[in-house]
Amino acid sequence: QTVVELRQLSHVYVNGRGATLALEQIDLQVEQGEFVSLIGPSGCGKTTLLSLISGLLLPTEGTVLIAGERIKRPTPKVGYMLQQDYLFPWRTIYENAAIGLELTGKEEAAYKPLVLELLSDMGLADCADSYPQQLSGGMRQRVALVRTLATEPDILLLDEPFSALDYQTKLQLEDLVAVTLRSRGKTAILVTHDITEAIAMSDRIIVLQPRPGRIRAEVEVPGNIR
């Protein structure tokens, strides 16, 4: 089943200095449960593509279909995890992880068990009452992932989630994140500069080229269990 479908997607940014064709005629289909990596040099449109899939940005031309429906605004079906964690320093780890649910106005009793379970899955059970500044960078990224997962999106967009981490932490997190997302049946689209990470994490690698951003190649990665 196709959960993300991009049809002839193009995007032009217009500002005081003129127009930039950031993406041109992108066609892409992502299946339920599939992990796809987007790689390519800076400026090839990776972040623009994630913004379009998330519904935060509307395409100049073409269509984004999420579970068969054309999206016009952000939808709870899609969770977007940014490169930087942006945790609130005055909120505990639990309160940071639960913020998306708090904003929906649901009763805390309805979501607290899920948030605690996700924190536990991410090895953060003992940190629920700590504050962000007491945690390492890798731990903070895990909190950011829990926050994204807590609203139960089917599709996760991850923009270089591990780029600020040291090598060992990065390897551990790649593993933990892949296992957690796959065991929950999530679909993931990951932006990375790191080809090793793309191979370790995904079923398919989409290589983009810049000026304008286009799909240069698609490579299947065998052996990452789906």
Ligand code: ADP
């Ligand atoms: P990355 O390589 O991680 O995408 P960039 O440094 O290219 O990061 O972009 C950082 C931010 O600046 C993004 O929010 C992007 O939308 C914005 N940006 C990038 N290029 C331009 C530009 N030419 N004019 C205005 N904003 C830009």
Ligand code: ADP
């Ligand atoms: P990547 O994430 O692969 O580095 P981006 O999606 O950030 O690429 O950018 C694609 C192109 O669009 C680049 O040429 C960039 O300068 C341009 N761009 C990105 N954001 C903006 C913006 N807000 N305004 C103008 N140009 C932008």
